[in-house]
Amino acid sequence: MNITSQKDIPISFEVFPPKKDGEFEAAFATLDKLGALAPAFISVTYGAGGSNSKKTVEIASYIQNQLKLPALAHITCVGSRKQALRDVLADLKAAGVTHVLALRGDRPRDMTDEQFASRDFEHASDMIAYLKELDPDLHIAAACYPEKHYECFSMQSDLGYLKLKQDMGAQDLISQMFFDNDYFYEFQEKARRKGITLPIHAGIMPVTKASQLGTSISLSGATIPKAFADMVARYGDSPEDMRKAGIDYAIRQIVDLKQNGVDGIHIYTMNKPRMAAEIMDAIK
Numbered sequence: 001m002n003i004t005s006q007k008d009i010p011i012s013f014e015v016f017p018p019k020k021d022g023e024f025e026a027a028f029a030t031l032d033k034l035g036a037l038a039p040a041f042i043s044v045t046y047g048a049g050g051s052n053s054k055k056t057v058e059i060a061s062y063i064q065n066q067l068k069l070p071a072l073a074h075i076t077c078v079g080s081r082k083q084a085l086r087d088v089l090a091d092l093k094a095a096g097v098t099h100v101l102a103l104r105g106d107r108p109r110d111m112t113d114e115q116f117a118s119r120d121f122e123h124a125s126d127m128i129a130y131l132k133e134l135d136p137d138l139h140i141a142a143a144c145y146p147e148k149h150y151e152c153f154s155m156q157s158d159l160g161y162l163k164l165k166q167d168m169g170a171q172d173l174i175s176q177m178f179f180d181n182d183y184f185y186e187f188q189e190k191a192r193r194k195g196i197t198l199p200i201h202a203g204i205m206p207v208t209k210a211s212q213l214g215t216s217i218s219l220s221g222a223t224i225p226k227a228f229a230d231m232v233a234r235y236g237d238s239p240e241d242m243r244k245a246g247i248d249y250a251i252r253q254i255v256d257l258k259q260n261g262v263d264g265i266h267i268y269t270m271n272k273p274r275m276a277a278e279i280m281d282a283i284k
Contacts, residue, residue: 009261009264010041010201011254011264012041012072012264013041013269013276014044014266014267014268015034015044015059015269016044016270017045017055027271028066030273031062031063031066034276035067035069037277040070041071041072041099042063042067043101043266044059044060044063044072044073046073046076046103056088060072060073061096070099071097072141073101074101074103075100075127076103077102077103085127085134089134089138099141101140101142102124102128102170103142123164125164128165128170129168131169132168139171140169140171141174142173142174143173143175143176144191144200145187146175146176146178146183147176147178147183147187149161155187159191159194160194163195172198172201174200175187175200175266178202178222179222179224180225181256184262199263200262201262201263201266202265202266203266204250205250206250206267206270207249208246208270209243210242213232228249231245243275254283255282255283258283
């Protein structure tokens with residue numbers, strides 16, 4: 001099933017697997033609630049290293065086989081050897097998961113300079129080409145960055161790498177989070193001019209805690225608009241008010257994106273089904 005085959009603008013979710021083996025039952029309960037919201041697909045983040053990748057496969061399998069929804073399993077290549085990648089792909093195939101999101105990923109903290117220099121895949125595009133070689137029928141999505149990847153020196157250079165992902169066999173794009181829709185529209189226009197024709201799913205991160213500014217958001221390199229900063233300054237010390245304001249901000253972003261006819265919207269749910277339900281209800 002193509003993850004962008006829906007008639008309406010597809011709304012999809014991202015979840016992360018449990019950190020501990022004993023947390024799977026709670027994770028499945030969360031997935032049941034998210035699945036009831038009928039997203040177009042659910043993506044599952046990838047933990048570097050053997051045991052963590054197994055958790056990604058298990059969660060993806062539950063989405064695919066129990067919830068009967070398309071699962072999009074993240075695969076990262078920065079710490080992966082070709083054999084490890086083949087093993088993960090075999091596990092996913094055995095579970096009936098046929099969609100992956102191919103990412104370079106962040107360098108593991110315990111990875112030596114020598115290991116980093118001798119890695120099998122320098123860029124996500126290298127892994128995409130290898131995955132297509134292993135399984136031509138595999139549906140591969142790739143990441144894109146509306147404000148460019150933080151390691152890239154220019155947007156034009158970043159778009160060149162993105163075009164390479166398309167040329168190597170990527171079939172969908174999912175964007176990094178952003179908080180000003182104008183950055184996304186401008187990026188989308190530049191991508192089309194570059195010859196990138198793939199569907200681009202806009203990545204939306206609802207910020208419900210002020211502490212998120214110092215973690216995932218700062219790592220993403222996303223610009224913080226004045227309206228967003230003002231919201232955090234006003235409500236950041238009141239957890240319930242901050243939660244409501246953050247969800248409302250994400251809803252306004254999504255409504256605007258839908259009105260402008262984007263290809264898809266990917267919500268970073270942070271495994272919070274109540275939040276996802278409030279958003280889905282508001283954007284009907």
